[in-house]
Amino acid sequence: MFLLLISLGPIPIQGDVEFNNVLCLVRDRKFMDFEYCYLKSVNRTYKYLSVKTKFHHFPIDNGEVRFQLTRRENGRVLYKFDFKVDACKFLRDRQNVVANLAFQTFEHYSNMNHTCPYDHDIIVDKLPVQHVNGVVQAIIPDGRYLSNSTFRVGGIPRLDILVYFSKS
Ligand SMILES: *[C@@H]1O[C@H](CO)[C@@H](O)[C@H](O)[C@H]1NC(C)=O
Ligand SMILES: *[C@@H]1O[C@H](CO)[C@@H](O)[C@H](O)[C@H]1NC(C)=O
């Protein structure tokens, strides 16, 4: 947590976070697909994210997540945070603070709350954007962002989850 705050700069007091778009991109349709991946606005205060994978190969017993957070303005990159984690090791020991912070935002809305191997599809069910906002508000300065999470299995990139959001 401490390291993350240092690397991300000053702590803003308040702000509005707007999730503009979420894209789930499959790199290899022989390996997997998505059954769904969408952001839904119920009303002004309640917006949620739902994702379900459709893997064609089980079990999944290894994985790496590369998380890149980029802030851009007029085509210029103002800030970039780039971070990798061994997913199965993390699920076992929960030792990585940055991964833990990210994981805590959705673990209670997903069926990922166990160690490897995975022999079922992954579901994130109605994760309230509000819930993620709390974390985002606390740690990043105002701006327009792209968060890009790339998942590798067997050393091969299989999917990217892109989240476009802004904080003002
Ligand atoms: C938004 O929708 C949720 C879920 O249906 C509901 O609980 C909440 O009261 C609604 N908020 C407003 C401001 O209408
Ligand atoms: C899974 O979630 C439950 C309840 O939310 C929690 O008590 C348990 O420690 C979690 N398991 C793991 C492996 O994190």
Ligand SMILES: *[C@@H]1O[C@H](CO)[C@@H](O)[C@H](O)[C@H]1NC(C)=O
């Ligand atoms: C997301 O990250 C991956 C891996 O670094 C990269 O190949 C891909 O082009 C990135 N996507 C975007 C939209 O930046």
